[in-house]
Amino acid sequence: MKKQNLILVSLVVLLICNGFLLWRLYQSPINPPARGPHPQERSGGFREGPRELIVQQLHFDESQQLKYDALIQEHRMALRKVNRETIAMKKELYASLLLPTNRDSIIQLIAQQQQKVEQINLSHFADIQKLCRPDQQDYFRELVGQLSQLFDE
Numbered sequence: 001m002k003k004q005n006l007i008l009v010s011l012v013v014l015l016i017c018n019g020f021l022l023w024r025l026y027q028s029p030i031n032p033p034a035r036g037p038h039p040q041e042r043s044g045g046f047r048e049g050p051r052e053l054i055v056q057q058l059h060f061d062e063s064q065q066l067k068y069d070a071l072i073q074e075h076r077m078a079l080r081k082v083n084r085e086t087i088a089m090k091k092e093l094y095a096s097l098l099l100p101t102n103r104d105s106i107i108q109l110i111a112q113q114q115q116k117v118e119q120i121n122l123s124h125f126a127d128i129q130k131l132c133r134p135d136q137q138d139y140f141r142e143l144v145g146q147l148s149q150l151f152d153e
Contacts, residue, residue: 054128058139064131071131075124079117086113 051072055065093106125147132140 054143057143058128058132058136060131060136067131068128071124071127075120078120082113082116082120086110089113 051068054060055068058064060068089106089110092101093103093110096103096106125144129137129140
């Protein structure tokens with residue numbers, strides 16, 4: 001009987017500790033985000049953050065912003081297409097756990113998809129550069145130096 005009481009008390013103490021840890025986890029994040037809260041949606045449907053930062057840093061006028069928004073739409077559509085294809089390939093890869101297939105070839109195809117994503121991103125920024133007037137090219141060069149920090153989410 002005494003052993004059962006000790007186990008029961010230990011179990012209650014562990015449950016209380018776990019509850020406290022979960023409460024602390026949700027009350028204050030252990031590693032707060034470096035850039036503050038997640039950006040809110042704009043009325044145009046684009047996330048603030050990268051778009052707004054690029055517009056501000058490159059000093060785009062209204063006409064350039066409209067063209068840039070169209071570029072964003074094209075960029076997102078291209079990425080969605082590649083992502084859908086990648087998801088299908090990943091499903092096939094994980095299904096290969098049950099049915100023996102050539103996993104290496106599927107992995108190579110997924111790697112090619114990632115290559116497509118990077119090409120789409122590079123093309124997108126080349127298009128952004130084309131939007132820049134000659135007086136904005138220095139701003140664009142500064143932006144290129146910050147790209148890794150801009151999209152680290």
